Amino acid sequence: MNLRLSDLSACFEGVIPSIIATASADGMPNISYLSHVVRIDEEHVALSNQFFAKTAANVRANPRVTLILVDGLTGDQFLLDISFVRSVDAGALFDKIARQLKASSAQIGMAEVMRLRSADIFRVHGIEKVRSPAETSSPTTGRSPISLPALSDAIKAIEQQAEADEVIDSLLVGVQRVLGYGHALVLIHDGHRDCLITTGSMGYERSGLGSEVAIGEGLIGAAAKSGQTIKVSDMSRVRRLGEAISLEAEVAENATRTVAFPQLPTAMSQIAVPMTAGGTVMGVLFIESSQRLAFREEDEAALEILAGQAASAFRATDREAAAAEVRPAMRVPEPAAGGRQVRVVHHRFDDSVFVDGTYIVKGIAGTLLRLMLEWHLNEGRSEFTNREMRLAAGARMPEIKDNLETRLLLLRRRLDEKQAPLRLLRVGRGRVRLEAEGSLILDATGGD
Numbered sequence: 001m002n003l004r005l006s007d008l009s010a011c012f013e014g015v016i017p018s019i020i021a022t023a024s025a026d027g028m029p030n031i032s033y034l035s036h037v038v039r040i041d042e043e044h045v046a047l048s049n050q051f052f053a054k055t056a057a058n059v060r061a062n063p064r065v066t067l068i069l070v071d072g073l074t075g076d077q078f079l080l081d082i083s084f085v086r087s088v089d090a091g092a093l094f095d096k097i098a099r100q101l102k103a104s105s106a107q108i109g110m111a112e113v114m115r116l117r118s119a120d121i122f123r124v125h126g127i128e129k130v131r132s133p134a135e136t137s138s139p140t141t142g143r144s145p146i147s148l149p150a151l152s153d154a155i156k157a158i159e160q161q162a163e164a165d166e167v168i169d170s171l172l173v174g175v176q177r178v179l180g181y182g183h184a185l186v187l188i189h190d191g192h193r194d195c196l197i198t199t200g201s202m203g204y205e206r207s208g209l210g211s212e213v214a215i216g217e218g219l220i221g222a223a224a225k226s227g228q229t230i231k232v233s234d235m236s237r238v239r240r241l242g243e244a245i246s247l248e249a250e251v252a253e254n255a256t257r258t259v260a261f262p263q264l265p266t267a268m269s270q271i272a273v274p275m276t277a278g279g280t281v282m283g284v285l286f287i288e289s290s291q292r293l294a295f296r297e298e299d300e301a302a303l304e305i306l307a308g309q310a311a312s313a314f315r316a317t318d319r320e321a322a323a324a325e326v327r328p329a330m331r332v333p334e335p336a337a338g339g340r341q342v343r344v345v346h347h348r349f350d351d352s353v354f355v356d357g358t359y360i361v362k363g364i365a366g367t368l369l370r371l372m373l374e375w376h377l378n379e380g381r382s383e384f385t386n387r388e389m390r391l392a393a394g395a396r397m398p399e400i401k402d403n404l405e406t407r408l409l410l411l412r413r414r415l416d417e418k419q420a421p422l423r424l425l426r427v428g429r430g431r432v433r434l435e436a437e438g439s440l441i442l443d444a445t446g447g448d
Contacts, residue, residue: 340438
């Protein structure tokens with residue numbers, strides 16, 4: 001059986017270190033471990049150059065070397081006869097390896113230590129499977145090939161959605177039905193604060209809606225910054241850097257105005273897929289699995305297709321909602337005397353909003369709620385359009401451009417999740433209605 005590099009896909013995930021065997025000009029052998037080996041095509045591989053000086057000198061003096069790869073699923077070993085071609089320290093290939101190295105190193109707190117000097121490209125002359133005296137294990141994933149009809153249906157479902165919440169829900173449903181993953185998040189880019197905000201969640205005990213990740217931070221932030229998919233395939237030795245979710249989570253939210261990021265305690269694999277439309281990263285699709293090497297090449301490709309379709313749908317829904325016609329304002333009847341009072345506090349310094357003492361949201365979503373409350377109290381209106389909110393918020397915050405729909409969605413879902421006596425209902429394309437269980441009082445004094 002003639003082996004190809006594409007047959008060894010599980011060997012390139014970095015689960016088990018690869019080994020490079022070199023020899024000096026006079027034949028003295030030397031062995032070193034490699035952190036990353038990347039398949040370029042069927043004839044070439046790239047090795048991360050973090051060699052010891054002896055290995056690097058040997059490769060230059062004697063470019064014919066042997067590479068040992070290990071399949072992370074089965075334990076099978078393969079000998080590759082390779083020869084040095086060239087070294088690159090810039091470009092797409094170098095950036096890809098550097099991102100992956102940084103992402104995996106960050107998980108163990110060594111992002112600033114493990115830096116890529118160059119990517120060395122080698123030509124593969126032959127591949128030989130190493131005979132084992134004992135039987136190697138068989139893959140236990142039991143995964144079936146991705147169904148193209150199922151993928152097509154998921155793409156169509158996303159494309160047909162007219163509202164941001166429907167796009168997010170369709171994307172998460174597609175991830176589960178097409179690929180079988182049960183833990184996923186959708187994070188939307190907030191350019192105003194240069195972060196990603198969790199707006200959709202599936203499978204977690206606590207949804208994490210409203211939790212944030214800074215651009216460039218960790219796996220998710222790195223994917224958003226680079227616009228490239230990044231994954232970690234084995235977290236068994238990874239130091240858990242996330243904060244534990246406290247049983248007093250709501251108390252902590254009220255004190256810090258920060259929502260804890262959801263976690264899968266048994267996660268072994270993670271993947272962050274940028275949601276890109278027109279060259280702009282609009283968010284990140286993040287998925288976790290309790291299996292090692294969970295994300296195959298075909299999984300990665302399918303997730304990129306789904307994420308790209310969702311990003312295009314987001315852009316279309318926001319554009320269509322902005323074009324919705326403004327109808328006459330609706331007046332709201334005065335609440336009955338002696339009815340409940342609902343107190344809303346808005347803090348200007350971070351635009352955070354509390355309803356009856358419970359933290360709801362901050363940032364642009366908080367500004368939008370304040371705008372609606374002011375109109376409601378001053379003009380007696382209960383319905384509002386995206387267009388007027390975009391114009392009014394844009395006058396205060398000129399950098400606001402897109403994704404108004406997703407900010408309203410976050411606000412609506414946080415109000416529902418906290419069971420607040422204040423609700424935001426979608427009543428038509430680009431139109432929402434504010435409902436309260438009593439008379440509203442807005443405290444927007446600008447305090448901290």
